[in-house]
Every structure is written in C-alpha cells, then in structure tokens.
Amino acid sequence: MIPTKIQLNRITIFIMNLWAKRIGQLAVIPVALFFFSCEDEAGVLGYKNPNPKFEASYIEIPVESSVLLLDSQRTSNFVFSSETNRLLLGKYVDSEFGTLTADAYTQFFTTSATPLPADVTYDSVSVHLLLDFYNYGSRDTTTTQSVSIYELDEDLLYENRKYYFNKSEAQVKSIPLGSKNFRVNPDTLDAYAAKSSTKTVVVKVPIDKAFGQRIFDKALLYRNKETSKDSTFKMYEEFIKIFKGIAVKVNAGDKIIGLNTNSAIRVHYHTPPVDGTPKPGALTLSFAFVTNFSQIKNDRSGTDLSGLTQFATDYQPADGKRYIQSGTGVYTKLDFKKFFEFCDTIPNIIITSANLVIDSVEQSSLAPPGNLILKVLQANNTVKKVRTLKDTTTLGSYNPQFRAHTGALAFDVGSVIDNDLAMFIKGDQTPFMTYSSTKKSYNGNFALFFQQLSMVREDLPRFQDFVLNPSAPAAPNSKSVNRVVFPKGSIKLKVYYTKPTTPLN
Numbered sequence: 001m002i003p004t005k006i007q008l009n010r011i012t013i014f015i016m017n018l019w020a021k022r023i024g025q026l027a028v029i030p031v032a033l034f035f036f037s038c039e040d041e042a043g044v045l046g047y048k049n050p051n052p053k054f055e056a057s058y059i060e061i062p063v064e065s066s067v068l069l070l071d072s073q074r075t076s077n078f079v080f081s082s083e084t085n086r087l088l089l090g091k092y093v094d095s096e097f098g099t100l101t102a103d104a105y106t107q108f109f110t111t112s113a114t115p116l117p118a119d120v121t122y123d124s125v126s127v128h129l130l131l132d133f134y135n136y137g138s139r140d141t142t143t144t145q146s147v148s149i150y151e152l153d154e155d156l157l158y159e160n161r162k163y164y165f166n167k168s169e170a171q172v173k174s175i176p177l178g179s180k181n182f183r184v185n186p187d188t189l190d191a192y193a194a195k196s197s198t199k200t201v202v203v204k205v206p207i208d209k210a211f212g213q214r215i216f217d218k219a220l221l222y223r224n225k226e227t228s229k230d231s232t233f234k235m236y237e238e239f240i241k242i243f244k245g246i247a248v249k250v251n252a253g254d255k256i257i258g259l260n261t262n263s264a265i266r267v268h269y270h271t272p273p274v275d276g277t278p279k280p281g282a283l284t285l286s287f288a289f290v291t292n293f294s295q296i297k298n299d300r301s302g303t304d305l306s307g308l309t310q311f312a313t314d315y316q317p318a319d320g321k322r323y324i325q326s327g328t329g330v331y332t333k334l335d336f337k338k339f340f341e342f343c344d345t346i347p348n349i350i351i352t353s354a355n356l357v358i359d360s361v362e363q364s365s366l367a368p369p370g371n372l373i374l375k376v377l378q379a380n381n382t383v384k385k386v387r388t389l390k391d392t393t394t395l396g397s398y399n400p401q402f403r404a405h406t407g408a409l410a411f412d413v414g415s416v417i418d419n420d421l422a423m424f425i426k427g428d429q430t431p432f433m434t435y436s437s438t439k440k441s442y443n444g445n446f447a448l449f450f451q452q453l454s455m456v457r458e459d460l461p462r463f464q465d466f467v468l469n470p471s472a473p474a475a476p477n478s479k480s481v482n483r484v485v486f487p488k489g490s491i492k493l494k495v496y497y498t499k500p501t502t503p504l505n
Contacts, residue, residue, distance in 0.1 A: 053500060053501060054350075054498045054499065054500055054501060055498065055499055055500075055501050056352075056496070056497070056498045057496075057497055057498070057499070058494070058495065058496050058497075059342060059494075059495050059497070060492055060493070060494050060495075061338050061339050061342055061492065061493040061494075061495060062338060062489070062491070062492060062493075063334050063335065063336065063338070063339075063356075063491040063492060063493055064334075064335040064337065064338065065322055065332055065333060065334055065335065065488055065491055066314040066315060066316055066332070066333045066335075067305070067308060067314075067315045067316070067317060067322060067323050067330065067331070067332060067333070068312065068313070068314065068315065068330075068331050068332070068333045068381055068467060069308050069309070069310065069311050069312070069313070069315070069329050069330060069331075070311065070312065070329040070331055070382070070383065070467070071167075071311040071312070071329065071382075072165045072166075072167070072329075073165055073166040073296075073326075073327060073328070073329050073477065073478040074162065074163075074164065074165055074166075074478055075088070075164065075165060075166050075168075075293045075294040075295070075296065075327070075478045075479065076161045076162060076163075076164035076165075076291070076292065076293040077161075077261055077292055077293070078161060078261075078288075078289055078290075078291075079161060079162045083479075084479050085261045085288075085479075086132055086134065086258045086259065086260070086261065086294075086479045086480075087104035087106065087248075087258070087259040087261065087263070087287070087292060087293075087294050088102035088104065088256055088257075088258060088259070088294040088296065088327070088479070088480075088481070089102055089103065089104050089129070089147065089248055089250060089256065089257055089258075089259055089294075090102055090137065090145060090250050090253050090255050090256035090257050091137075091250045091252065091253045091254070091255075091256065092136070092137030092138060092253065092254045092255055092256060093254070094137075094366070094483070095303070096303060096304075096305075096323065096483070096485050097298065097300060097303065097305060097323070097325055097328070097330065097483055098298055098299045098300035098301060098302065098303045098305065098306075099297075099298070099299040100137075100256060100296065100297070100298055100328070100481055101250060101296070101297040101298075101299075102250065102256050102294050102295065102296050102297075102327075102481070103247060103248065103249045103250060103294070103295045104247065104248040104259060104292065104293075104294055104295075105152065105156065105164075105168075105169075105170050105245065105246075105247045105292060105293055105294075105295065106156075106245050106246060106247075106248075106261075106263075106287045106290065106291070106292030106293075107156055107158075107240055107243075107244070107245040107287070107290035107291050107292060108243070108245060108246065108264065108265050108285040108286060108287055108290065109236050109239060109240070109285055109286065109289075109290050110233065110234060110239075110283065110284070110285050110286075111264070111284045111285070111286045111288075112284070113234045115219075115222060115223035116219050116220060116222075116223045116269070116283070117271050117281070118271075119271055119272050120220075120269045120270070120271055120281070121269055121270055121271070122212070122213060122216040122267070122268075122269050123268040123269055123270055123280075124206065124209055124212060124268045125206075125207055125208070125209060125211060125212025125213075125215070125216075125265065125266065125267050125268065126178075126204050126205060126206045126207060126265075126266050126268070127149050127178070127204070127205040127207055127246070127248070127263070127264075127265055127266075128202050128203075128204055128205075128263060128264050128265075128266055129147075129202065129203040129204075129205065129248065129259055129263050130200060130201070130202050130259065130260040130262055130263045130264075131184075131189065131201040131202070131203070131257055131258065131259065131260065132258040132259060132260040133189040133190070133192045133193035133197075133201070133258065134189075134193070134257065134258030134480060135184060135186045135189050135190070135255055135256070135257045135258070136255065136256045136366065136367075136480070136481050136482065137253075137254050137255035137256055137366070138186075138254035138255055139186050139187070139365055140254065141183065141184075141185045141186070141187070142183065143183070143253070143254050143255075144181050144182070144183060144252070144253070145181070145182055145183065145184055145250070145252070145253035145254075145255060145257075146179065146180070146181045146182075146250070146251035146252040146253060147179065147180055147182075147203075147205065147248055147249065147250055147251060147253075148176040148177075148178070148179040148180075148248075148249050148251055149176060149177045149178050149179070149205055149207050149246055149247070149248055149249075150172035150173060150176050150177060150246060150247045150249060151172065151173045151177055151211065151244070151245075151246055151247075152170050152171070152172055152173075152244040152245040152246060152247060153170075153171045153172055153173050153244065154170040154171040154172075154244065155240070155244055156170060156240075156244065156245055156291040156292070157291065158290070158291045160291075161291045161293075164291070164292075164293035165293070165478075166294065166295065166296040166327055166328065166329065166478060167295070167296075168293055168295060169295055170245075170247065172247045172249075177207035177208040177211050177246070178205050178206050178207035178208060179205070179251070180203060180204075180205040180206075182203050184255055184257060186255065188201075189201065189257075207265075212265075212267045212268075214242075214243075215233075215243065215265070215267050215283070215285065216267050216269065216283070218232050218233040218239075218242070219233050219267070219283055221233065222234055236290075240290075245290075245291075245292075246265070256481055258479075258480075259287075261286075261287045261288045261292065262286060262287070262288050263286070263287045264284050264285055264286040264287060265284075265285040266282045266283070266284055266285075267282060267283040267285070268280065268281075268282045269281050269282065269283070294327075294478075294479075296327045296328055296478075296481065298325075298328040298330070304317045304318055304319045304321065305317060305323060305330065308330065311329075312380060312381035312382050313381065314333065314381065320487060320488050320489075321362075321485050321486065321487060321488065322485070322486055322487070322488050322491070323483070323484075323485055324369065324372070324468055324470060324483060324484050324485075325470075325481060325482070325483035325484075326369060326470035326477045326478060326479075326480045326481060326482050326483070327477070327478045327479070327480060327481045328481065330483075331467045331468060331469060332467070332468045332491075333377065333381070333465060333466070333467050333468075334374070334465070334466045334467070334468060334491065335464060335465055336453070336464050336465075336466070336493070337464055339450065339453070339454070339493055339495075340454070340462065340464065342495075343454040344456070346497070346499050347499075347500075348499065348500055349454060349497050349498075349499055350451070350497060350498045350499070351447055351450050351451040351454065351495060351496070351497045352447060352496045352497060352498060353445060353447050353494075353495070353496040354445065354446050354447045354449070354450040354451075354493065354494070354495050354496075355443055355444070355445050355446075355493070355494040355495075356433060356442075356443070356444050356446055356491075356492075356493055357441060357442065357443050357490075357491070357492050357493075357494060358372075358433070358441055358442040358443075358486050358490055358491050359439075359440075359441045359486075359490040359492070360440065360441070360486055360487055360490040361435070361440045361441055361442070361484060361485070361486045361490075362484075362485040362486060363440060366482070366483060367482060368435055368482060368483065368484035369435065369470035369471065369480075369482045369483075369484060370434070370435055370471075370482075371432035371433060371434050371435065371470070371471045372432065372433040372435075372442055372444075372468045372469065372470060372471065373432055373433070373468075373469050373471045374446075374466040374467070374468065374469070375466060375467050375469045376463050376465075376466060377465040377466055377467055379465075381465070383467065384463075432444055432471060433468075435484075441490075450493075450495070470482060
C-alpha cells in the first residue's frame with residue numbers, strides 16, 4: 001500500500017500547510033518526509049536524508065463504544081427546504097431490532113382554488129397513497145399489507161411542525177373511514193428508485209362517502225356566488241378547523257414503505273353527460289406543504305436490545321455487537337479517549353491521514369445506511385446543539401464556519417450560540433463514512449478533523465464523545481429505518497502521522 005507520487009505530493013502540501021498554520025516557520029525549515037507502506041515501513045519519498053527532521057509513523061487505535069437510545073427523532077416534513085419529505089407506513093419484524101411499526105398522520109388541503117363546475121354531482125371519495133419507492137423489510141412479493149384510514153380528532157399545528165417526532169401521536173376517531181389490503185413488489189420499487197423513475201405507484205383506498213360529502217359541500221359553498229364569502233374550502237386556517245386531517249395506520253404487513261407527500265384525498269364527481277357520457281372530475285386535496293409526520297414504534301423485547309429502555313444511557317448489549325437504526329433513535333456512541341491518550345504523548349504531531357473504519361458489517365437482506373456521520377455528544381449523552389452565528393433566528397441556516405466541516409462533524413440546531421465549535425472551520429476531505437458493499441465496511445478519512453481535535457488549547461474544549469448518525473442517500477435520518485449491526489471490536493481509527501525528530505525552535 002505504497003502511496004503514489006501524486007498522493008505523496010498532496011500529503012506533502014497538506015503537512016506544509018498545517019505546519020505553516022501552527023508555527024509559521026515552515027518556509028525556513030527543510031522538510032524531509034518519510035512514509036511507511038503497509039508491508040514495508042522503510043519506504044521513502046525521494047532520496048533518503050541522512051539527517052531527517054521528521055519521522056513518519058502509523059498506529060491503529062481501537063475505539064471504545066456503546067449503544068445509545070436518543071430521544072425525539074423528528075419525522076415531520078416541510079421544516080427545511082433541502083431535506084427529503086416522506087411519510088413512513090408499514091410493519092415488519094427484525095430479528096436484531098424487534099418489531100417496527102410506522103403510521104402516518106397528515107393534514108390535507110386543496111391544490112387549487114378553482115371552483116367546481118356547474119351542475120356537478122358528487123360520486124365518492126378515496127385516499128391515493130403515492131409510493132416514493134422507499135421500502136424496507138421482507139422481499140416477499142406475495143405477502144399482503146393492510147392499512148386503515150382514520151379521521152383525526154386532534155389538531156396538528158403548522159407552527160409546531162418541527163416538534164413532531166417518531167414518538168408523537170394524534171388522537172383519531174374510533175371508527176375507520178376505510179381499509180385496504182394490497183401487495184408491494186420491492187424489486188420493482190428498487191428498480192424505479194435506482195433510475196429516478198417518473199412512474200407512479202398508487203394505492204387507492206376507498207373511504208366513507210359521507211366524509212367526502214362534507215368536503216364536497218364546502219367546495220359547493222365556495223363556488224356559489226351568493227355564498228362566496230364562505231372561505232372554508234380555500235382558506236387553510238379555516239379548513240383545518242373542520243377537517244383536522246387523517247391517519248393512515250397499518251393493520252398487518254412485513255414491509256415499511258415510503259409515501260410521497262404528493263399523496264392526496266380525491267373527491268370524485270361528474271357533470272352532465274356530453275354525447276351520452278357523464279364527464280368525470282375530482283377535487284385533489286394534497287398532503288404537501290401541510291403538517292404531517294410519521295410515528296415509528298420499536299418493540300425490542302426478545303432481542304439483545306431488550307434492555308435498551310433508557311434515553312441517553314450507555315448500554316452494552318450482551319452479544320458484544322453495536323447497533324444503528326435511523327428513525328428509531330438507536331445509535332452507536334464512539335469514545336475517542338484512546339486517541340487523546342496517544343496524541344498527547346507526541347508533541348507537535350501532524351496527522352496526515354486518519355481513517356475511521358468499521359469492518360465486518362453483518363450481512364442481511366436489509367440494506368445498511370449508505371453513509372454515517374459524526375455528531376458531537378454532550379456530557380449527558382445528548383447531541384450538542386448550536387444556533388447559527390450569522391442568523392440567530394432562522395433554524396437550519398448553519399453558519400459557513402460550521403457548514404464547511406459538516407462532513408466530519410454535524411450539529412443539531414438548538415438555542416445556544418456556541419463559539420467553542422469555531423475550531424472546526426475548514427476541511428477538504430471525504431465527507432462521510434461511506435459503506436462499501438464489496439468490503440462490507442464503512443470508511444471515512446477525517447485527517448484535518450482529528451488534527452484539529454488533537455490540539456490542546458485553553459480557550460477550546462476537546463470533544464471526546466460522538467454518535468454515529470445515519471445519513472443520505474437512504475434518506476435523512478428519521479425518514480427511513482435502515483439499520484446496521486457490527487462487532488464492537490471492528491471500530492478502529494487508523495492514523496498516519498509525522499513528528500519532529502529534533503525540538504522545534
């Protein structure tokens with residue numbers, strides 16, 4: 001594993017820049033840089049210097065870890081413009097994580113203020129669930145999924161949409177509006193997703209005709225000139241006072257599927273016959289740009305995670321494995337204490353490469369998250385939160401000094417301005433721990449991140465504990481249920497570093 005000439009040149013420039021930042025003397029210091037290969041630790045760059053000023057070395061540092069259950073995973077949509085909007089629905093049993101159940105709660109509202117045509121007659125109403133091709137669980141194409149539609153009996157507040165989480169719930173009326181049994185072909189959905197297909201896969205659920213009549217009557221009032229002041233049908237704030245929304249709940253199944261938020265309630269009608277044939281039409285009331293969220297329940301009883309019941313508490317599964325699952329709050333915590341113990345013994349250490357690796361990922365029919373990122377943990381095992389320094393009122397607009405390094409370090413938006421985090425300001429490196437299906441492992445190169453982490457400064461704290469958080473492309477965390485399992489001993493930090501052989505003046 002001897003570096004190429006181009007790689008060596010890049011590393012040389014990287015080291016020179018780091019030393020220039022730290023001591024400002026590199027322009028007058030002759031640098032002779034030595035590299036070790038994996039097989040032969042005597043490899044050199046250029047001609048051997050009989051009096052080397054720097055020594056290059058390699059160390060593999062084990063990373064201590066535990067499993068954490070983190071509270072309040074936001075599952076609501078239309079909070080940040082850049083994220084995927086999705087509702088989850090379904091159920092499946094996982095031998096490692098237990099039983100997962102996902103239900104969808106949503107408002108609905110007209111996509112157009114166009115009045116109904118004259119002489120219109122109401123026919124029926126149905127819910128059109130538009131699949132977004134995400135699916136997780138059984139690959140069986142013959143099994144039946146069963147869902148029921150309920151009318152909400154509790155308000156969903158648009159101004160509180162960022163506070164609906166995987167454990168949130170809204171009251172529903174006791175009698176369902178309708179039910180549906182259907183089948184899902186995971187291979188077909190995967191193929192559409194891989195091609196970013198524009199094809200539509202819709203599950204149509206007929207529901208109570210009287211429910212649709214209530215919506216239709218409001219649309220008629222809006223159309224009629226003499227009652228045009230009735231704004232209930234076209235004014236969102238008024239509409240949701242009467243029609244609070246619906247819940248789509250799973251009855252049975254072996255898969256969790258993603259619903260596109262362009263799913264809708266369709267109120268069907270017809271106008272008088274033209275040439276003997278009635279002309280059909282429909283009012284569309286979409287789930288888009290309103291308040292909605294997914295409730296995700298996880299019953300871990302009977303698994304090695306059955307004891308994982310307390311939030312933000314280190315848990316050591318008896319099987320010695322580590323677990324991560326998006327949407328449920330099950331994550332793996334990393335403790336870099338041994339990294340600090342190592343680098344504190346080497347004055348003026350320069351880290352040229354730092355690969356965080358997870359080997360021996362367990363294989364199953366369930367796809368692991370495509371990427372993992374690191375989030376800073378506070379002393380109480382909760383994710384450290386920051387508020388943008390540029391705009392202290394707008395959530396989600398990270399200051400550039402944070403955004404530049406989110407590949408190695410990510411933050412949850414909160415209410416506290418924290419200048420301590422200014423140490424992580426720049427970084428041009430692989431932004432994620434990326435999963436390799438051929439190597440069955442995750443790997444991420446965070447050289448500058450660990451260089452900055454190693455520095456000892458009185459005005460900056462050291463962040464020691466982190467949590468591995470699933471990220472795209474599967475979907476934002478909490479908009480999927482992708483999971484991964486691996487042995488605790490497979491987490492390693494592989495560090496290439498240089499150190500001066502003589503004291504620096």
